[in-house]
Amino acid sequence: MGLTENAVKVLEKRYLAKDENGKLLETPDKMFRRVASAIAQADKFYDENADVKKTEQEFYEMMSNLEFLPNSPTLMNAGRPLGQLSACFVLPIEDSMEGIFEAIKQAAMIHKSGGGTGFSFSRLRPKGSTVNSTGGVASGPISFMKVFNAATEAVKQGGTRRGANMGILRVDHPDIIEFITCKQENTEINNFNISVGITEKFMQAVESDSAYDLIDPHSKKPAGKLNAREVFKKIVDSAWQNGEPGIIFLDRLNKDNVVPEVGEIESTNPCGEQPLLPYESCNLGSINLALMVKMNEGKVEIDYEKLAGTVQKAVHFLDNVINVNQYPLQKIDEVTKSTRKIGLGVMGFADLLFKLGIPYNSSSGVQLAEKIMHFISEEGRTASMHLAEQRGTFPLFEKSIYKALGVKVRNATVTTIAPTGTLSIIAGVSSGVEPVFALSYIRNVMDNDELVEVNPIFNQVAVDEGFYSEELMKEIAQAGHIEGFIQIPQRVKEVFVTAHEISPEWHIKMQAAFQKYTDNAVSKTVNFKNEATREEVAQVFELAYKTGCKGVTIYRDGSRDLQVLNIGKVKGKEDNEQEEKQDGEYHIMPRPRPEITTGFTEKVGIGCGNLYITVNYDQQGICEVFTNTGRAGGCPSQSEATSRLVSIALRSGMEVKAIVEQLKGIRCPSTIRQRELKVTSCPDAIARVIEKVVKLQNGNANKEVQLTTEEKKKTGSVSGDAVCTVSDSCSNPEHQSVAVGKYCPDCGKIVEHEGGCVICRNCGYSKCG
Structure with missing residues (x-):
């Protein structure tokens, strides 16, 4: 099947069916067979005598050969009781308390089933507006975004991970400034990606440096003016700081709206590539371009015949998904089937360029992208037309733009370029249309063993050219x-x-090339080096507008990590003053938290689960402790209070030994009942870890602090860069930032930023928001 060891690990962890005890019930081969069989059954909806076994075999071979893979919910749930197969949903939010909480309930149902949701908060009246029914004032969109975020935090997708959301606010909403900056703290609204809904009128005002109208969504009347260029600068500044918000060109989404008289497109799915009407869903799938090649007289070239055949089978597959899907809401079932949108995309594009010897950052690379997507679009549309002859057009065809064109198609949209995250790990190729993140990386395979994994194409070139060595x-x-x-x-x-x-x-340029022949949109992250300026970010936003992109997401390397690390000049002696005179008396004041620290995190078994304890120190000694309880529960408020008080005491100059003596030996009934535990309580566990760190740091603290920032990043010894084993449920602000920063919270390896999400190619961890 060609699966790598890493692919098998990801499949076993996240995709293959398990029993109630977590024991695997299927192999990767059986998973592909399960999915193929379930999706092929839809042929019977249109022909009782359909050769379902033949279709099943075609689908099975296409997936098991890793030539095409559907989105994750289809791999996970097809042929299983949950049966929810779509990744993308958009829900409307009406401007009423009933409408808001109905959307929250519907989102919870979608997240429970494994889908992601997109929302436009633009219909909600601005903060401070009068609410006639109660005589009170509205709290505004951002306040309710936090409610949606909290609800998402409480519901795990398919029992395994948090759901992902997209939050969009129109640039002409009166609360737009608050929205732009609402995620500057990485601990806020962290289950959302956010994007500003940009209009053509706004961009014209930016170019002319003029004011534009803010519109009250409730009254539909002007509610003030803002200078467009100043607002644009705020968007740029916030994106430069931590990658959010992205921007979505709303007028362009609606220009390509296939059924404009049915409704307006207000939002996209969490990664921005799938614009949808309210209550629409879309199922996605990606063709592995790295396998769409053949040898011709000793040279690698694209096998367009194989690509055409794969496109035709993939469109058939995705159309079938619409019928066998078990939608989380009846309304979604109805609306989705009314347009029958599918999103066929690609992965492995960077690997294809490697095989062809074409640089990603070249005119020939961009031209090839345009040519390939044009081909896939034409073949996909032809396949949809063929299905329309057999099965009929989508129900809203008469209200669509296709009616005037005289073209009968089965699916309102056919193509989407999605991020392929874990799917590309399964296929063993580069993600979506992104360049590769690294050519070689080190993966932990045992407790202390490391394995060097190299891009297989680069590896072969290195061998052939004679420069390979481990x-x-x-x-x-x-x-x-x-x-x-x-x-x-x-x-x-x-x-x-x-x-x-x-x-x-x-x-x-590459994103624009793919967008030119993509019905929906393109998920792509524009990567900046850490030293990039705000002006460079602004130029990219403007270029995305000028080249016809439908949106853009940027990420400046390390920008989210620096929010955690706060690296700067070491504070002088005046900042470390520990006494302050008030009312004629001296009071001990804790020294400020150091801007650079070295630390350790240890998992300790306690009576009610696990406690994760982090102890950090600088050249003056241990300076802070923080804790987080595992998913099993525990006493988070008490242990957090203990760690905060310990941190203040340490920075106030109290001897470590005295603190340890006070904490050590405190007993808790939950630990006493379990004799195998090595600690007697949470405070006792904290004391023991502090003791351990004292022993480890003696004689080494000064040496550690002298490391350069880059060395600390590599070793993970800067505070906030230490591996957090608490995963995405971590409530500690420093750890939460790591989960969306540079390092994977599950395995500690560097993550890739993609379409507003992160993906770890080492263990398959992913998180959006």
Whole structure:
């Protein structure tokens, strides 16, 4: 089947069926057979004598050969009791308390079934508006976003992870400034990606440096003016700081709305690539372009015949999904089937370029992207027309733009470029249309063993060119790229470029090339180096507008981590003053929290689950402790209070030994009942970890603090960069930021930012928001 060891690990962890005890009930082969069988059954809806077994075999071979994979909910749930197969949903939010909480309830049902939701909060009246029914005042969209976020936090997708949301607010909403900055703290609204809904009128005002009207969504009347260029600068500044918000060009989404008289497109799915009407859902799938090649006279070239056949089978597959899907709400069932939208995309594009010897950041690379997507779009539309002849057009066809064109199609939309995250790990290729994040990386395979994993195409070139060595691959893994390695020929360096070596302009040019022939939108992250300026971010937003993109997401390397690390100059002596005179008396004041610390995190078994204890120190000694309880519960408020008081005491100059003596030996009934535990309570556990850190840091603290920031990043020894084993349920602000920053909270490896989400290619961890 060609599955890598990592792919099997991800499948076992997240996709394969298990019993109530977590024991695997199927192999990857059986999973593909299960999915193929379930999806093929839809053929009987249209022909009682359909050769379902033949269809099943076609679908099975296409998936098991890793030529095409559907979105994750289809792999997970097809042929199983849950049966919910769509990844993308959009729900409307009406401007009433009943409407708001109905949307929250509906979102909970979708998240429970494994889907992600998109919302426009633009219909909600602004903060401070009068509410006639109660005589009170409205709390505004951002306040209710926090309610949606809390509800998402309480519901796990399919019992395994938190749901993901997209929150959109129109740029002409009176609360737009508050919305732009609502995620500057990484602990706020962290189950949402956010995007500003940009209009053509606004962008014209930006260009002319003029004011534009804010519109009250309740009264539909002007509610003030703002300078467009100043608002644009605020969007740029916030995106530069931590990657949010993204921008969505609403007028462009509606220009391509296939059924404009039915409704207006207000929002997209969580990653921004799928614009949908209220209550619509869409199922996605991706073709593995890395396998759409053949050899011709010793040269690699695209196998367009194979690609055409795969497109036709994939469209058939995705159309079938619509029928066998068990939708979480009846309204979604009805609306989805009225337009029958599907989203066929690609993955492995960067690997295809490697095989062809074409640089990603080149005119030939962009031209190839346009050519391939044009081909897939034409073949996909032809396949949809063929299905329309057999099964009929989508029900709203008479109200669609296709009626005037005289083209009968089965599906209102056919193509979407989605992020492929874990799907690309399963297929063993690059994600979506993104460049590769790294050519070589180190993966932990046992407790202390490390395995160097190398992009297989680069690995083969290295062998063929004679510069391969395991030591070199380790060095490349540390560097993250091959620039500067004199052992590697220049022509190889030009082809095998990674995400951060590619200028933002080329990222946008590539996105625009794929967008030109994509019905829906393109999920793509424009990567910036850490030293990028706000002006460069602004230029990319403007370029995305000028080149016809429907939206854009950017991420400046390390920007979210720096929010946690707060790296800057070391504070002087005046900042460390520990006494302050008030009313003629001296009071002990804790020194400020250091801006750079070294630390350790340890998991300790307690009577009611696990307690995760982090102890950090600087050149003056231990300076802070924080804790987080595992999913089993515990006493989070008490342990947090203990750690806060300990941290203040430590920074106030109290001896560590005295603090340990006070905490050590405190007993808790829940630990006493379990004799195998090594601690007697949460405070006792904290004391023991502090003791351990004291022993570890003695004689080493000064040496550790002298490490450069880059060295600390590599070793994970900067506060906030330590591996957090609490995963996405971590409530500690520092740990929560790590989950969406640079390092995976499950395995500690560097994550990739993609379409507003993060994905770890080492263990398959993913999180949006």
